[in-house]
Amino acid sequence: xLTVDGIDTYYGLSHILSGVSLTVAPGEVVCLLxxxxxxxxxxxxxxxxxxxxxxxxxxxKGQEIARKKPYQIARLGVGFVPDDRVVFADLTVDENxxxxxxxxxxxxxxxxxxxxxxxxxxxxxxxxRAGFLSGxxxxxxxxxxxxxxxxxxLLLDEPTEGLAPLIVGxxxxxxxxxxxxxxxxxxxxxxxxxxxxxxxxxxxxDNGTIRFHGTIPExxxxxxxxxxxxxx
Numbered sequence: 472x473l474t475v476d477g478i479d480t481y482y483g484l485s486h487i488l489s490g491v492s493l494t495v496a497p498g499e500v501v502c503l504l505x506x507x508x509x510x511x512x513x514x515x516x517x518x519x520x521x522x523x524x525x526x527x528x529x530x531x532k533g534q535e536i537a538r539k540k541p542y543q544i545a546r547l548g549v550g551f552v553p554d555d556r557v558v559f560a561d562l563t564v565d566e567n568x569x570x571x572x573x574x575x576x577x578x579x580x581x582x583x584x585x586x587x588x589x590x591x592x593x594x595x596x597x598x599x600r601a602g603f604l605s606g607x608x609x610x611x612x613x614x615x616x617x618x619x620x621x622x623x624x625l626l627l628d629e630p631t632e633g634l635a636p637l638i639v640g641x642x643x644x645x646x647x648x649x650x651x652x653x654x655x656x657x658x659x660x661x662x663x664x665x666x667x668x669x670x671x672x673x674x675x676x677d678n679g680t681i682r683f684h685g686t687i688p689e690x691x692x693x694x695x696x697x698x699x700x701x702x703x
Contacts, residue, residue, distance in 0.1 A: 548622050552630060564597045682700050
C-alpha cells in the first residue's frame with residue numbers, strides 16, 4: 472500500500488533523512504523505532520507532504536505522492552496523527568470532529584457516533600473545548616479526528632508519548648482493534664513494548680538512516696541492533 476524509496480529530506484541546510492526506504496502492505500501494522508531525534512517524525516511528515524522530500528519516491532497504492540500537498544494526500548485516503556496532538560483548542564470536541572469528517576469510502580464508516588463508541592470518554596465531553604482536555608483526551612480526539620476522514624492508511628506518530636500508563640494501555644488496545652478491523656498502519660513509537668506487541672514488522676532508524684528491517688522475532692533476537700540503536 473505504501474512504498475517509500477530512497478527519500479532524502481532536509482530542514483533548511485540540515486540533511487535529516489538519507490536514503491530512507493520502507494514498505495507497508497495492506498492490512499499490516501509496521502513500526503518505525505528509534506531514539507529521540509533519529510528521524511521518525513521527519514519520515515512521517517515527509518510521507519504526509521508536510522516536510523517534502525527533496526529526492527526519492529513515495530507511492531501510495533501505486534500513485535506517486537512525493538510532490539503532492541498534504542490535503543491532496545489526505546484525500547487519497549491517508550490519515551495522520553501527529554506527535555504534538557494538534558487540536559483546535561477553541562473548538563469543542565464535536566466541532567473538531569465535524570470539521571474533519573469526510574464521506575466514507577467502501578468498507579469504512581467512521582463518523583462521530585462510531586468514534587465515540589470506539590473512544591467512550593469522548594462521547595461524554597462533546598461540548599467541552601479541546602483546549603481544556605487532558606493529554607489522554609486530546610490524544611483520543613486526535614486519533615478520532617483522523618478516523619473520521621475514513622482513511623485506508625494511518626500514520627501514527629508517537630501516540631503514547633507522555634501519557635499515563637493507564638491511558639497507554641487503553642490506546643494500545645484501541646490500536647490493536649484498528650489492526651483487527653484491517654486498517655493499515657505505520658506506527659512511529661519509542662515505547663518498544665507497545666510497538667512490538669502491535670506490529671508485524673519493524674524498521675529501526677538512527678541518524679536519519681534505516682539501520683534494520685525485519686520481523687518482530689528477528690528484531691527481538693538481535694541484541695546488537697537493540698543495544699546499538701534503541702537503548703538509551
